[in-house]
Amino acid sequence: xxxxxxxxxxxxxxxxxxxxxxxxxxxxxxxxxxxxxxxxxxxxxxxxxxxxxxxxxxxxxxxxxxxxxxxxxxxxxxxxxxxxxxxxxxxxxxxxxxxxxxxxxxxxxxxxxxxxxxxxxxxx
Amino acid sequence: xxxxxxxxxxxxxxxxxxxxxxxxxxxxxxxxxxxxxxxxxxxxxxxxxxxxxxxxxxxxxxxxxxxxxxxxxxxxxxxxxxxxxxxxxxxxxxxxxxxxxxxxxxxxxxxxxxxxxxxxxxxxxxxxxxxxxxxxxxxxxxxxxxxxxxxxxxxxxxxxxxxxxxxxxxxx
Amino acid sequence: xxxxxxxxxxxxxxxxxxxxxxxxxxxxxxxxxxxxxxxxxxxxxxxxxxxxxxxxxxxxxxxxxxxxxxxxxxxxxxxxxxxxxxxxxxxxxxxxxxxxxxxxxxxxxxxxxxxxxxxxxxxxxxxxxxxxxxxxxxxxxxxxxxxxxxxxxxxxxxxxxxxxxxxxxxxxxxxxxxxxxxxxxxxxxxxxxxxxxxxxxxxxxxxxxxxxxxxxxxxxxxxxxxxxxxxxxxxxxxxxxxxxxxxxxxxxxxxxxxxxxxxxxxxxxxxxxxxxxxxxxxxxxxxxxxxxxxxxxxxxxxxxxxxxxxxxxxxxxxxxxxxxxxxxxxxxxxxxxxxxxxxxxxxxxxxxxxxxxxxxxxxxxxxxxxxxxxxxxxxxxxxxxxxxxxxxxxxxxxxxxxxxxxxxxxxxxxxxxxxxxxxxxxxxxxxxxxxxxxxxxxxxxxxxxxxxxxxxxxxxxxxx
Numbered sequence: 001x002x003x004x005x006x007x008x009x010x011x012x013x014x015x016x017x018x019x020x021x022x023x024x025x026x027x028x029x030x031x032x033x034x035x036x037x038x039x040x041x042x043x044x045x046x047x048x049x050x051x052x053x054x055x056x057x058x059x060x061x062x063x064x065x066x067x068x069x070x071x072x073x074x075x076x077x078x079x080x081x082x083x084x085x086x087x088x089x090x091x092x093x094x095x096x097x098x099x100x101x102x103x104x105x106x107x108x109x110x111x112x113x114x115x116x117x118x119x120x121x122x123x124x
Numbered sequence: 125x126x127x128x129x130x131x132x133x134x135x136x137x138x139x140x141x142x143x144x145x146x147x148x149x150x151x152x153x154x155x156x157x158x159x160x161x162x163x164x165x166x167x168x169x170x171x172x173x174x175x176x177x178x179x180x181x182x183x184x185x186x187x188x189x190x191x192x193x194x195x196x197x198x199x200x201x202x203x204x205x206x207x208x209x210x211x212x213x214x215x216x217x218x219x220x221x222x223x224x225x226x227x228x229x230x231x232x233x234x235x236x237x238x239x240x241x242x243x244x245x246x247x248x249x250x251x252x253x254x255x256x257x258x259x260x261x262x263x264x265x266x267x268x269x270x271x272x273x274x275x276x277x278x279x280x281x282x283x284x285x286x287x288x289x290x291x292x293x294x295x296x
Numbered sequence: 297x298x299x300x301x302x303x304x305x306x307x308x309x310x311x312x313x314x315x316x317x318x319x320x321x322x323x324x325x326x327x328x329x330x331x332x333x334x335x336x337x338x339x340x341x342x343x344x345x346x347x348x349x350x351x352x353x354x355x356x357x358x359x360x361x362x363x364x365x366x367x368x369x370x371x372x373x374x375x376x377x378x379x380x381x382x383x384x385x386x387x388x389x390x391x392x393x394x395x396x397x398x399x400x401x402x403x404x405x406x407x408x409x410x411x412x413x414x415x416x417x418x419x420x421x422x423x424x425x426x427x428x429x430x431x432x433x434x435x436x437x438x439x440x441x442x443x444x445x446x447x448x449x450x451x452x453x454x455x456x457x458x459x460x461x462x463x464x465x466x467x468x469x470x471x472x473x474x475x476x477x478x479x480x481x482x483x484x485x486x487x488x489x490x491x492x493x494x495x496x497x498x499x500x501x502x503x504x505x506x507x508x509x510x511x512x513x514x515x516x517x518x519x520x521x522x523x524x525x526x527x528x529x530x531x532x533x534x535x536x537x538x539x540x541x542x543x544x545x546x547x548x549x550x551x552x553x554x555x556x557x558x559x560x561x562x563x564x565x566x567x568x569x570x571x572x573x574x575x576x577x578x579x580x581x582x583x584x585x586x587x588x589x590x591x592x593x594x595x596x597x598x599x600x601x602x603x604x605x606x607x608x609x610x611x612x613x614x615x616x617x618x619x620x621x622x623x624x625x626x627x628x629x630x631x632x633x634x635x636x637x638x639x640x641x642x643x644x645x646x647x648x649x650x651x652x653x654x655x656x657x658x659x660x661x662x663x664x665x666x667x668x669x670x671x672x673x674x675x676x677x678x679x680x681x682x683x684x685x686x687x688x689x690x691x692x693x694x695x696x697x698x699x700x701x702x703x704x705x706x707x708x709x710x711x712x713x714x715x716x717x718x719x720x721x722x723x724x725x726x727x728x729x730x731x732x733x734x735x736x737x738x739x740x741x742x743x744x745x746x747x748x749x750x751x752x753x754x755x756x757x758x759x760x
Contacts, residue, residue, distance in 0.1 A: 004250055007128070007172050066196045067287045073189040074276050074283075080181050081269070084258030096262050099270065106273040109308045110280045116315055117284050233488035237466070267349040268412045271404065274304050275420050278397045281311065282427035285390040 067119055078107050132172055139165035152198045156191060163187040175252030297348045297355055297407075298336035299363060300400050306332070307396035314389020326374050326392040333399070334367045351471060352410045358608055359407040362539040365612070366402050369531045369619045370395065375738045376627050377524055391431060395528065398424030402536035406543075411460050411470045414540060418456070418504065421533060422449050428525040429517055441520025448513045449503070456500025462493030475548040485552055494549060494556060501544070505537035507563055507597060508570040511590045518586035523633065523642070526582065527626040530589040531619040538596050542611055546603060553603060560601045565700050568594035572704040575711045581629055582644040584711055585622070588670060591708060592618050598701055599685045602692040610684035617677035617749065621669035624742035627735070628663045635729050649715050651724025659729065660719045662739045669746045671712040672705055677749035684753075 045053065085092070085100050092099075114120065142161040149155045163186045170179035250256060261269055306329040313325055337360055340346055346355040374395065380386035397420065404417025426449060430442025464470055466489040467478035478484040503510040518526045549556060571591025578584040592614075599610045632649060633642035653660040669678030682705065689698050731739075749755065 005174070005176065005253060006249060007174050010171050061196075061199050063200075063287050063289065066193075066200070067283060069189075069193055069196055070283050070287075071280065073185070073193060074280055076189050077185060078273075078276065080185060081261075081272075083177065084254050084261055087254050088258035088262065091259065092262050099262055099266060103270055103273050106270075106304070106308070107276060109312075110277045113308075113311055114280060114284060117288065119284050119288055230492055233492040237487050237489040238483070264350045265352075265412065267352045268410075268416045271300070271304070271400065271413075271416050271420070274307075274397055274400050275416060275423065277308070278394060278420060278423050278427070281390055281394055281397075282423065285387055285394075286427065286430055286433065 064122065071114060071119070075107070075111075078103075128172065132169075135165055135168045135172070139169070152201070153195075156194045156198065159194070160187050160191050163191070173252060174249055177254040177257055178252070297346075297353060298339050299333040299367065300353075300403050302333050302336050303329070303396050303400045303403075307393045307400070310396060311389055311393040314387070314393075319388055322388050322392055323374070323377065326396070327371065329396065330367060330371045330374060334364065334371070337363045337367060347409060351473075352408075352413050353404070354407050354409040356407075358612070359539070361612055362406045362535065362615075363403050365535055365616050365619060366399060366406070366532050369535070369623060370399055370528070372620075372623050372738055372742060373524065373527050373531070376527075376623070376630070376735060378732065378735065385434065387431075391428065394424045394427055398428075398528075399532070402532055405536050405540040408540065408543065409472055411463070411472075414544075415457065415460065418540070419453065421536065422453065422504065425449075425525075425529055425533060428528065429521040431525065432522045435520075437520040438522065439520075441517045444520075445513055445517045452500045452503035452510070455496050455503075459493045459496030459498070459500060462489055462496065464493075466490035466493055472544070472547040476551070479549060479551040491552075491555060494552075495559065497544070498541070498556070498559070501537065501541050502563060505534050505541070505593050505596075506590050507593050508567040508590065509563075511567070511570065511593075514590055515583055515586040518589065519580065519583050519644075523582065523626055523630045523644075526585075527623055530585070530626075531622050534589065534593065534596075535615040535619055538593075538600070538611055538615060542600060542608060545600060546607070550603065557601055557603075560597065561694070561697060564594055564597040564601050565697065567591070567597060568701055568704045572707040572711075576707065578711070579646065580644050581646055581649070581715055582633075584715075585625065585629075588708070588712070589622070591704065592670070594704070595682060595685055595701065598689050598694075598697060601697070602689045602694060604688045604691045606684065606688045606691065610681070610688050613677075613684055613749075613753070614681035617669060617681035617746065620742045620745045621666040621676075621678055624662050624739055624746070625666040625670070627739050627742070628659050628666075631659065631729065631731060631735070646715055646718050649718040649724075650722040651726070652719030652729075654726060655724065656729040656731065658736065659731065659739070662743050663719060664716050665743045665746055667712040667716050669750070671709045673709075675747070675750045677746045677753070679750060680753040 081103065082100070085096065088096065139162055142158045142165060145158040146155045146162060149158060163182060167179045167182045167187070170176075170182060310322065310326055310329065313322055340355045341360055342357065343355070347353070348355065374392065377388075377391070380388040380391065401417045401420030401422075401424065405414055405421065408414040408417060426442055426446040429445050430438055432438035460470075463475060466487045467475050467484070469475050469478060478487075479490070484490060499510065506514040518530065521529065545556070568591060571587050571589075571594055575584050575587035575591065578587060596611060596614055596618075599607050599614065629644065630642075632652065633644045636643045636648045649663070652663070665676065669676035672678045672682040686698055686701065689701070
């Protein structure tokens with residue numbers, strides 16, 4: 001098995017990325033060139049199928065979405081810590097297991113707190 | 125010039141350019157999009173440094189999760205009115221002088237110091253891999269790691285405390 | 297070390313106690329937990345310098361003494377909250393929980409041996425303060441203060457982190473010992489990247505203790521935050537912050553004293569000047585206290601700039617005297633502001649204190665003692681705090697700085713005495729002000745500490 005990794009291993013990904021970008025940019029240019037361009041007030045409407053546009057898209061939204069998003073970020077970062085732990089699980093042994101258990105216990109206490117507070121209840 | 129160096133210069137150019145665009149764009153949404161581009165360029169730098177785990181984390185956490193939060197904040201703002209922000213010329217000039225001084229100082233400090241070189245025979249190219257990171261994180265850096273959970277707990281409590289709707293408050 | 301572990305766990309316990317029907321248990325539980333933490337703090341007393349967790353965290357008698365000041369201040373402040381019973385919208389479990397967690401951060405930055413610990417600690421402390429500042433959700437000024445503090449604080453943290461990164465780039469070490477090792481070499485003394493990193497790190501740290509010219513957030517934030525959390529900020533954050541700066545400068549950068557002392561001297565004089573002179577023009581007592589906290593940061597900076605063998609003790613004594621006096625001053629302010637509230641908002645102007653001596657002589661006495669201590673009048677702890685600070689500056693030969701500091705103390709007497717004059721000389725309404733017995737005990741305890749250490753500062757030396 002290959003045990004040394006170098007930046008050059010990412011070459012296929014770079015090629016893939018370049019191809020994807022080239023495809024998107026290429027199709028956009030080509031559709032602009034070959035498609036007909038007609039402009040009217042109806043054509044420029046966000047919904048072209050008869051629903052009238054009301055108000056502005058930039059209205060304030062409920063803070064509930066933000067709470068869910070910010071809690072997601074916190075637990076996302078928590079999970080990130082588990083990758084290096086999982087890779088070294090065997091070397092770290094029992095001590096590493098207890099360390100992670102402590103970390104998880106603190107955060108799960110927070111999770112329990114969030115649920116008890118009813119933050120994740122959507123309809124209230 | 126070897127390919128790594130030219131990739132490095134290209135990436136650095138792109139990073140600085142997109143970072144500048146974050147500052148100069150008029151629309152906050154554009155700023156956020158340029159910020160995402162900046163983060164992707166930084167990921168490229170991490171890969172060049174052979175820090176693959178950091179590169180992945182940078183995409184998942186920063187370009188993914190944090191940028192969603194930025195967009196949320198922008199959606200909370202009332203952007204119907206095109207307000208020209210109240211900045212006088214005096215503030216602009218003062219900010220330019222301060223930033224310029226900092227730049228000159230840092231540039232001068234960089235020019236005058238001797239940056240330590242590395243020894244290619246002793247250098248371990250795998251130092252940025254996730255295995256070595258985990259080995260250090262869960263032994264030497266045990267205390268900061270555990271206490272990071274206290275930081276998360278504070279953030280959680282604060283978000284719940286400040287963001288929770290009280291009974292009878294309207295929600296849109 | 298032990299208080300960190302205890303407080304992290306007990307903070308969660310307090311959060312969960314909030315789910316119980318009765319909120320009355322929260323205050324005694326929090327006080328008990330703080331007392332436990334204070335007791336556990338002294339397990340390591342006289343055990344000599346100890347290093348915990350692979351050289352991450354260090355414990356000496358000095359850091360333990362700083363921990364004790366922080367914990368005792370927290371105890372007094374929590375005792376003054378009276379369980380937030382007056383406020384129906386308050387969420388006491390969250391407030392107490394966050395306060396306990398923030399003490400974890402404070403203790404971390406008092407005893408850090410590694411810059412990562414310092415960074416995590418200062419983040420814990422700052423995030424807790426951003427939240428507590430904005431805890432009065434329905435009050436626009438509190439919201440504004442919180443947002444201002446958060447944006448500026450986040451920026452300062454960024455600068456600090458950049459400084460830490462540059463320090464690592466220059467020295468290849470995060471630990472204070474490693475950095476000291478590099479600084480003592482010939483290459484280290486000439487490394488400009490190191491200088492730049494130190495400056496940026498210092499800017500971030502000085503922002504947190506509100507030294508001029510990084511003080512612009514202080515008046516608005518102290519004014520907008522609920523008074524109880526203003527007390528918390530102006531005592532605990534300041535004490536821990538100065539302990540952290542002292543640790544950095546004395547442990548790692550004593551070798552390049554000639555480089556950073558000029559910068560610090562300029563900042564010191566500027567802080568003294570801005571804090572004291574602007575405080576004169578304030579009409580609100582709370583805002584005056586904000587500027588007064590800037591000026592006290594200036595006095596503490598004198599001790600840091602001097603950096604003699606006596607510095608650690610003078611910083612310790614000064615922050616103790618300052619914390620206790622500030623707590624009792626804010627304690628009186630909170631009572632008066634609530635008693636004389638205008639349109640449902642607490643009245644925090646000087647006028648609120650008119651005729652206080654007739655309304656409640658005890659409160660007037662407590663206020664007078666704390667003002668005397670803050671102004672540095674003899675027979676109070678504040679006098680000896682200033683005395684120790686000034687004498688360490690004299691040892692270093694910083695006479696010009698002493699002249700500025702003495703002049704500024706004279707200015708300080710003017711604005712501290714304004715409120716004393718208001719409470720004794722001016723006429724107010726004649727209604728009596730009643731004080732809850734428990735609250736009274738806290739105020740009297742703080743006053744007794746101030747007078748006790750004012751009469752016998754040597755007693756404090758013997759405690760160490």
